[in-house]
Amino acid sequence: MDKSIQNNRAWLGVLPVLLVVAFSAVVPLMTVVNYSVQDILDVNTRFFVGFDWYRETLADPRLQSALIRQLGFSAIVLLIEIPLGIVIALALPRDGPLTASLLLLFAVPLLIPWNVVGTIWQIFARGDIGLLGVALGEIGIVFNYAADPAHAWITLVAMDIWHWTSLVVLLAFAGLSSIAPAYYQAAALDGASRLQVFRYIELPKLRGVLTIAVLLRLMDSLMIYTEPFVLTGGGPGNSTTFLSQYLATKAVGQFDLGPAAAFSVIYFLVVLLLCWIFYTSVVRKKAADDV
Amino acid sequence: MAEIVLENVSYTYPGESAPTLAGLNLTIEHGRAHALLGASGAGKTTMLNLLSGLLHPSSGRILFDGVDVSLLDARARDVALVFQFPVLYESLSVIENLVFPLMNRGWQRTDAVSRAVEISTELGIEGIHDAKPAVLSLFQKQLVAIGKSLMRDDVDLVLLDEPLTAVEPSIKWRLRQTLTRLQQSHGLTMVYVTHDQTEALTFAEEVSVMARGTILQTGKPVDIFQSPNCRFVGHFIGSPGMQFVDCDVADRTARLTGHNSDEVAVALDLPNGHYQLGARVEWVRVRREPGSWQVQGSTILGTEVGEARVLLTLTMGDQKLQAQATGKWSVGDNVNVIFDRFILFDDEKAVVNG
Amino acid sequence: MFKGRTAATLLLAVYTIYLLAPLYWLFTMAISRNQDIVGKFELFPASPTVANFVEIFTKEVWYSGFINSLTYVTLNTVISITVALPAAYVFSRYRFLGDRQLFFWLLTNRMAPPAVFLLPFFQLYSAVGIFDTPLAVALAHCLFTVPLSVWILEGFMSGVPREIDEMAQLDGHSFLSFFFRIFIPINRGAIGVTVFFCFMFSWVELLLARTLTASDAKPIVVVMTRTVSASGMDWGVLSAAGLLTVVPGLVVVWFVRKHLVQGFTLGRVN
Numbered sequence: 001m002d003k004s005i006q007n008n009r010a011w012l013g014v015l016p017v018l019l020v021v022a023f024s025a026v027v028p029l030m031t032v033v034n035y036s037v038q039d040i041l042d043v044n045t046r047f048f049v050g051f052d053w054y055r056e057t058l059a060d061p062r063l064q065s066a067l068i069r070q071l072g073f074s075a076i077v078l079l080i081e082i083p084l085g086i087v088i089a090l091a092l093p094r095d096g097p098l099t100a101s102l103l104l105l106f107a108v109p110l111l112i113p114w115n116v117v118g119t120i121w122q123i124f125a126r127g128d129i130g131l132l133g134v135a136l137g138e139i140g141i142v143f144n145y146a147a148d149p150a151h152a153w154i155t156l157v158a159m160d161i162w163h164w165t166s167l168v169v170l171l172a173f174a175g176l177s178s179i180a181p182a183y184y185q186a187a188a189l190d191g192a193s194r195l196q197v198f199r200y201i202e203l204p205k206l207r208g209v210l211t212i213a214v215l216l217r218l219m220d221s222l223m224i225y226t227e228p229f230v231l232t233g234g235g236p237g238n239s240t241t242f243l244s245q246y247l248a249t250k251a252v253g254q255f256d257l258g259p260a261a262a263f264s265v266i267y268f269l270v271v272l273l274l275c276w277i278f279y280t281s282v283v284r285k286k287a288a289d290d291v
Numbered sequence: 292m293a294e295i296v297l298e299n300v301s302y303t304y305p306g307e308s309a310p311t312l313a314g315l316n317l318t319i320e321h322g323r324a325h326a327l328l329g330a331s332g333a334g335k336t337t338m339l340n341l342l343s344g345l346l347h348p349s350s351g352r353i354l355f356d357g358v359d360v361s362l363l364d365a366r367a368r369d370v371a372l373v374f375q376f377p378v379l380y381e382s383l384s385v386i387e388n389l390v391f392p393l394m395n396r397g398w399q400r401t402d403a404v405s406r407a408v409e410i411s412t413e414l415g416i417e418g419i420h421d422a423k424p425a426v427l428s429l430f431q432k433q434l435v436a437i438g439k440s441l442m443r444d445d446v447d448l449v450l451l452d453e454p455l456t457a458v459e460p461s462i463k464w465r466l467r468q469t470l471t472r473l474q475q476s477h478g479l480t481m482v483y484v485t486h487d488q489t490e491a492l493t494f495a496e497e498v499s500v501m502a503r504g505t506i507l508q509t510g511k512p513v514d515i516f517q518s519p520n521c522r523f524v525g526h527f528i529g530s531p532g533m534q535f536v537d538c539d540v541a542d543r544t545a546r547l548t549g550h551n552s553d554e555v556a557v558a559l560d561l562p563n564g565h566y567q568l569g570a571r572v573e574w575v576r577v578r579r580e581p582g583s584w585q586v587q588g589s590t591i592l593g594t595e596v597g598e599a600r601v602l603l604t605l606t607m608g609d610q611k612l613q614a615q616a617t618g619k620w621s622v623g624d625n626v627n628v629i630f631d632r633f634i635l636f637d638d639e640k641a642v643v644n645g
Numbered sequence: 646m647f648k649g650r651t652a653a654t655l656l657l658a659v660y661t662i663y664l665l666a667p668l669y670w671l672f673t674m675a676i677s678r679n680q681d682i683v684g685k686f687e688l689f690p691a692s693p694t695v696a697n698f699v700e701i702f703t704k705e706v707w708y709s710g711f712i713n714s715l716t717y718v719t720l721n722t723v724i725s726i727t728v729a730l731p732a733a734y735v736f737s738r739y740r741f742l743g744d745r746q747l748f749f750w751l752l753t754n755r756m757a758p759p760a761v762f763l764l765p766f767f768q769l770y771s772a773v774g775i776f777d778t779p780l781a782v783a784l785a786h787c788l789f790t791v792p793l794s795v796w797i798l799e800g801f802m803s804g805v806p807r808e809i810d811e812m813a814q815l816d817g818h819s820f821l822s823f824f825f826r827i828f829i830p831i832n833r834g835a836i837g838v839t840v841f842f843c844f845m846f847s848w849v850e851l852l853l854a855r856t857l858t859a860s861d862a863k864p865i866v867v868v869m870t871r872t873v874s875a876s877g878m879d880w881g882v883l884s885a886a887g888l889l890t891v892v893p894g895l896v897v898v899w900f901v902r903k904h905l906v907q908g909f910t911l912g913r914v915n
Contacts, residue, residue, distance in 0.1 A: 008741045008742055009741075010735040010738075010739040010740075010741040010744075011735075011741060011742075012731075012735075013731040013732055013734060013735030013739075014731070014732040014735055014736070014747065016727070016728035016731060016732065017728045017729060017731075017732040017751070017791060017795060019728075020724065020728050020784070020787050020791055021751065021754060021787070021788070021791055021792070023784060023787075024754075024784055024785060024787045024788040024791070025754050025757065025762075025788050027765070027769060028762050028765030028766055028769055029757075029761075029762075029765070031764075031765035031768065031769070032761060032762075032764070032765050035764070087656065088656060088657065088660055090653075091652075091653035091654075091656045091657050092657065100902070102657065102661065103905060103906065104898055104899075104902055104905070105661065105664060105665075106664065107898045107905065108664070108668070108891065108894060108895065108898065109664060110845055110894075111844065111845055111848065111849065111891070111893075111894025111895075111897065111898065112849065112887075112890065112891050112894060113848060113849045113850075113851065113865075113866045113890050114849050114850065114851055114866075115851045115866045115869055115870050116866070116869065116887040116890050116891070119869065119883060119884075119887050120667045120668070120670070120671050120887060121667060123670065123671070123674060123880060123884065124666075124667045124670050124671075128683075128686075129674075129682050129683060129686065129880065130670065131666060131667075131669075131670045131688075132666075132667075134686055162663065162664065162667065165660075166664075170905070170906070173906060174906050177906055180378075182374045182376075182378045183378055185343075185345060185365065185372065185374075185378075186372065186374070186378040188345075188364075188365050188366050189343075189365055189366065189370065189371065189372055189392070190391055190392040190395060190439075191366060191392060191395035191396055192391070192395060193395075196395075200380040200382060200383060201380065203382075204381055204382045219755065219756050222758070223758040223759065223760070225759070225760060225851070225852050226850075226851040226852060230870065243758075243760075244758055244759075244760040244852075247758070247760040247761070247763075248760050248763060248852065257764065260764065261764070264758075264760070264761035264764075265761075267758050267760070267761055268756075268757055268758060268761050271756050271757070271758060272753065272756055275756055
């Protein structure tokens with residue numbers, strides 16, 4: 001796309017955006033960084049402490065275990081949702097009324113408030129009043145996500161899959177739809193097998209949307225708060241306490257502004273780092289492929 | 292390469308009430324370069340898909356060398372297809388693209404590669420074997436696509452769907468030349484679909500003009516040009532197309548409709564009635580003598596031996612004609628018109644060549 | 646187009662059931678009285694009732710929750726699209742100093758965990774006096790919806806040919822006339838998709854919505870999480886509320902259904 005008009009007056013167009021984002025992001029972020037390097041005893045008493053809070057936070061064993069749980073959770077859901085989403089998108093007929101209605105249905109879980117998602121599964125998986133819980137009970141499994149950490153994890157993962165796989169499906173389907181039928185026709189004439197069609201036609205086209213899909217799922221799973229909070233409250237014990245919840249407890253509950261702020265900054269950097277690693281590795285790989 | 296026969300082929304798209312193609316009959320001899328010419332919507336693409344096996348005829352038969360292939364899929368028929376835009380595997384290099392169809396049919400890699408080298412040398416693309424399509428020009432990519440279609444040596448038919456559309460006008464002719472060369476040297480039966488008559492008339496040995504789901508006329512380019520069998524073909528072919536004036540036939544004599552009723556032809560074997568006289572601009576001669584026609588306008592085309600060449604617009608009552616002439620003419624000049632050649636059309640069909 | 650249409654159909658059927666089962670269960674819970682729910686397990690309620698819905702439509706705490714939520718979601722969508730449209734136009738049509746950096750920086754805001762902003766938002770909005778108003782939540786959500794909106798709109802706008810701008814100029818339109826009468830209508834589909842995504846974020850979010858409101862602007866999502874009466878959880882009413890929160894989503898999907906697939910390419914069909 002030829003964007004050859006150089007015009008610095010264009011800044012006027014982005015001014016509204018900048019103002020809004022400054023109010024929503026920059027100012028608060030500056031505040032957080034500010035707090036993270038100070039010890040605030042009360043409104044008038046504050047000391048500059050440098051990186052003390054950072055050191056303390058990074059050494060906190062509860063943070064470390066929350067981080068490990070978080071990374072484990074993100075890895076599991078990504079490893080399931082991305083391939084599953086692609087496979088479902090491949091299974092959908094290219095067009096037709098069935099596909100249209102299915103896509104609408106698939107979009108629904110994406111638009112349900114996250115606490116309702118939690119509530120739905122909270123009820124659904126209960127051993128006494130939930131369809132799933134009772135069904136499992138019928139085949140001999142006493143399912144109790146409130147008491148058993150393994151059950152809690154299974155329920156959380158099942159819930160996240162239910163909630164977010166559709167995003168991958170919709171993105172992958174959109175990518176597949178952009179492939180002109182001529183490519184499939186040519187492949188048929190070439191005698192290509194289904195696997196070859198996937199590998200040489202579909203996968204390269206999907207690369208763009210998949211990058212978006214993985215990036216979004218990675219970011220959002222790292223930030224997950226509401227659904228596990230509603231479903232398990234972080235328990236039993238700490239077994240399903242992930243990073244966001246840990247931070248929220250510290251920041252709002254305990255009034256430890258300094259450490260909470262330091263944790264916030266670290267958290268943000270972790271998310272950025274992981275996204276950056278993923279993004280550059282994909283971009284670099286693509287560049288290498290094109291040579 | 293095979294002889295291709297379409298026997299009374301019709302096709303109706305599922306859900307449509309009217310057939311897209313109705314009762315087509317066509318024979319393409321083996322080793323022929325054949326063009327399907329028509330505007331969009333004429334049914335050319337449907338024809339192409341029926342030939343390639345992507346669609347099966349609703350009725351009628353398609354025969355390759357006498358074998359009924361109507362129900363065979365694209366994979367089972369031995370056809371090659373070149374699309375409007377280069378359809379290549381973007382993640383594979385040129386050489387990998389070329390050997391792909393052969394590897395899938397069990398060829399040994401060394402044989403496949405040597406054939407790929409052979410074909411690419413013929414096309415002039417031997418230098419880009421290891422390149423990926425993304426770095427090639429559109430022209431090069433289309434050459435690779437054409438090369439891919441020629442890799443298999445057992446192909447009955449090569450189909451091309453407007454292959455020059457995406458290519459820049461300045462190099463269209465190169466691609467066209469390449470195709471002609473290949474067709475002749477390999478003796479390929481080629482069916483070339485296009486809406487561009489220049490392409491069709493210069494490339495093909497035989498042209499079928501299509502409109503509204505039927506083939507109006509099949510013939511050599513010169514025949515189609517000189518002797519269209521219906522008004523549509525006359526008008527469609529040529530730039531400018533054929534022009535028409537009203538005329539009447541009475542007592543076996545044809546006269547132009549108009550208050551002076553110029554006689555055009557005698558001893559015609561036609562019933563009395565109203566007809567259309569078709570004449571190309573080149574067939575109309577203007578004479579500086581009193582006649583039924585008046586000069587209404589004149590456009591300079593160029594100069595010839597010192598004199599101006601002009602395109603004259605002539606009128607006679609409601610009728611209008613264009614003709615080429617030399618010299619100077621003024622609006623209002625009274626002139627006489629002679630038809631060196633004309634065709635009489637009754638409704639849509641041609642009835643007489645004069 | 647799959648190895649065996651039957652395998653594909655089976656997979657789609659299983660996935661569809663997987664999605665529908667919890668929703669079905671929510672529905673049956675919503676039309677059951679709480680005492681029936683905890684009393685006896687039934688696949689479909691023997692005596693379905695609309696009592697739960699009546700409760701929601703009559704009790705102020707419930708319906709005001711819905712109104713508050715719809716208010717801030719609408720506000721957020723309006724603000725996001727209003728500021729994103731000129732920015733996206735500019736990004737798609739012009740180059741200027743720092744444009745790539747700005748664009749990228751906007752996107753990184755999407756990567757910020759909301760939890761990080763809890764405290765500063767709380768203090769900032771209290772200081773400015775908009776704490777506990779729908780505006781506060783709308784603005785806070787802008788942190789994510791504005792970058793997303795710019796990204797989506799820019800993707801689509803880049804696909805609109807420059808010739809349209811030039812033709813409008815030749816026809817004598819002023820810039821504003823061109824922008825509002827020609828350019829925006831052309832991008833209807835893109836705006837629809839952006840509305841979908843803004844809604845998708847703002848309607849569903851809990852953490853910020855909870856932190857920035859107290860009693861006046863309490864959103865429905867918060868009302869639901871605080872529903873425990875003296876006799877324990879009223880699953881019936883809770884489920885009815887949950888079901889009602891699914892409805893706006895259905896409405897939005899219905900309206901943008903034609904653009905849904907295209908929208909998910911985010912304008913970037915290569």
